[in-house]
Every structure is written in C-alpha cells, then in structure tokens.
Amino acid sequence: MDRPAVILENDETVYDFYLRHQQNRQVARLAYAALARRFKPRVSYSEGAREEIRRLVYDDTRLIIAVNHVSETDPYTVAAAAWASPLRPAIGRTRVLAKDELFQEPKQRKRIDMMGGIPVFRGKNHGMRAVSAAGNRMMDVSAERVRRGDDLAVFPEGTCNLVDPTQIQHVGSGIGHIAARIRKLGVEPVLICMGLSYGPAQKLKSASVYIDQPITGLPDKPLHIVRTVADGMQKALDGAVAAY
Template identity: 60%
Template sequence: MSIPEVSLDNYEAVYRYYRDHQQNRLVARIAYAALAVQYRPRITYADGARTALAGALGAGKALVIAVNHLTESDQFTLAATAWRTPLRRVIGRTRVLAKDELFVDPAQRRKIDMMGSIPVFRSKNHGLRAVSDAGRVMMDVAAERLARGDSLAIFPEGTCNAGDPRELQHVNSGIGHIFARSEKLGCTPALISIGISYGQVGAGVKSASVFVGVPVEEVSGKPMEVARLVQRDLQSAVDGAVAAY
C-alpha cells in the first residue's frame, strides 16, 4: 500500500494505511535504546507495579498506556522509559496516538512512523465538526490494533499542559470510547498510567522523573466513567513523579 499524505481531507486513506502499518521492530528497538541513553529518565514505581506490569505483559495482556503531556519531547521520554521498564517487551508492538502535524515533514514522519504512531486530527486545529468522522475512524483503528494484540499509548489531555505541570488537565471521553470499542471486539486491555515530571519550568527534559502506576486490569463503564477513572489514576502517577523528582 502506498504511503498516504496525512491530511484531514484524506483521512479515510490515512486510517486504511495505519490500520495495518507495522514498523521495523529491530530498528524501533535500536532507536528506543538510543533514546534511553539520551534522555535518561529516572523511574520509580508504585508498590507492586513493576511485578504487576511484567505479569500482565507475560500473560499477553494488551495495554492502554496513559501519559500526561507537558512538552513536545514527552514521546521521547516515554520511549526511553519503555526501554528501561518491562514495557521493553512491547516495543514495536505499541501504537502511539500523535497529532497530525508531526506527519507533515518527511524526515520527521519517518521517525514518528518508526515509533508506531497513528495520526490524530485534533479539534483545536481543525474544528470539532470537521474532525468528528475522522475521530470515530481513528478510535475504531486503535481498538482493532488492541484486539490484535498491540498496546496503545495515549496522551489523553490532548495538548501540552501550559498551566501547572503538577495538575493534570481535563481528560475527555476519547480514551473511554477506545476502551468501549475494544471490549466490543472481545479485548479487555489494562490501563497503565505513567506520570512525567521535569521539575521546575525551564529545567529541561533530560533525566525526567517518571512514575509507573499499578495496572488497572478491570476497566469498564461508559466512556465518561472510564475517562474519570483515567483522570484519577493518571493524576496519582503525576503526583508520584513530582514527589520523586
């Protein structure tokens, strides 16, 4: 299949492509290892989280990885974290939802495709009505990838936090819809919340404090109920990252 231009007008072709896109797993592992050396995150775990995460991955459980969003470098901090945690096991089998602007420059797109990203057309850029159909297809694709055994990483705030980095922004229902669609496909992914703290504003993004929460293996309910669960669980992970900085 030819590589489509990532534009809202072309969203049907975009999501046909990313429904099945698979990066080179060996290249992805090498890149993630290099990012771990470059970004050097300092990782702490909630009590029992490392063992529970390794157990969920060992059992073949799909994961929805929720991460707070502070800077444009968060995806690299997350990749470095994956290399240094049990998540290394799913490098090359994890999709990452990423804003469509990152797919415009060809060189940058090659990097973002290598990380397993799927484009998201955001209402803040295109308008709510314009992105509604594309958003529904994106959530279907995300759910299908989970049902096929991939994991999924999401920054559920949807945009970088320009306010207090200690306080999570509002989590909308999109992540809840993905869980609901996955359940209809017979998949019950676990939620794993990862909090990031870079300390004081302007402190730089290297050596971030990263806190890994305990996987929540029973996630169900209406999309807004799931979103509220994610809000609470991810805020706890952010609190942990801030405390450990």
C-alpha cells in the first residue's frame, strides 16, 4: 500500500491509510528493545500498578496511555519504557498520535510509522477551522483502531512543556472525545497515566518514568474525561519527579 503524503489537503486519503496501516510487529519489538538500551529509562510504579497493568494486558483490555510532553525525544523514551514494563506485549499494536510535521521527512516517517503513528493536524499550525474535519476523522480512526484491538498512546498537552516541566500544561479536549467515541463503539478503555521527568538538567538519558495505578470507569462526558486525565497525569508526573 502506497503511503500518501501527510498534508491537510489530503486528509481523507491519509486517514483511510492509517485506518488500515499495520507495522511489522517483530521489527517494532526490535526497535523498542534498541531504544531501551539507548535511553535506559528508570521505570517506577505506584503501589500495585505494575501487577494491575500486567493483569489488564493479559486480559486483553484496551488501554489509553496518557503521557506528559517535555521533549521531542519523548516518544522514544516512552517506547523504551514500554519495553521495560508490563506494556511490552502491546508493542506493535499501539497507535501513537503524533503531529503531522513528523511525517514529512521520509526516514523519520518510516520510524514514526513503525511505532504506530497516526498523524494529527494541529490547529496551532493550520488554523482551528481548517483542521476541524480532519480532527474529527482522526478521532474516529483512533476510536476504530481501539475497537479493532489496538491500544492508544497520547501526549494530551499537544506541545512540549518549555515553561515548567514539573507541572502539566493545558490538556486538550481531543483525548476526552476519543475516549467517548471508543465507548460508543462498545469498548470500555482503561486509562494509564505515565509521568516523564528528565530532572532539573533535562538529561534525555536515564529519564524517570512513573506509571500510576490504572483508572477504570472513566466519566461519560468528554470534558469530565479530560479533567480525569489532567489530574491523573499530574499525579504521575509528581511521581516521576520524586523518583528522579
């Protein structure tokens, strides 16, 4: 299947492609293992979280993984942490929402596609009105991929935190709408909040990654889901900072 150009004017073809795209799981596992060796994140958990995540993965429960955004290398750090955690079996069947700019350069796009990327056309780059239809299509595709058996990883802040990496930025509404659409498709996703800290000096290797207790029984309304996500992300980030 030919990869379409990831441009806003081509959004229908782009999302048709990513509705069906499936990376090579074995290649993905090898890449995640290599990232774990390179970045060496230190993964810690709230009490009982590791065992609960292992149970959820074993039971084939659908997961939404929400992570704070500090650096452009965050996806690689998170991938490395996934390899070193009970999330390892989900490698190769996890979709990762990523800004459309990352799909422009062929070599980088190949890496993003291997990691399960789904492009997001952001209003800050194209204008809110211009991306409205594409945004709705992205959320529908994300929800449908989860219904088909994938998990979903999201950086809900939408941009790197260049102000105070110990405090969560504004969480966009997208994650709430996606979770609500997943439920409308008959799936009850579980939220896992992952905190990411590079310490005061922002050292990209040996990051502190903290995984909090999974959150079940999400609220019904997207706005309330967003609040739950924001609170959970801050709690996880506090854990990552404390464990650094």
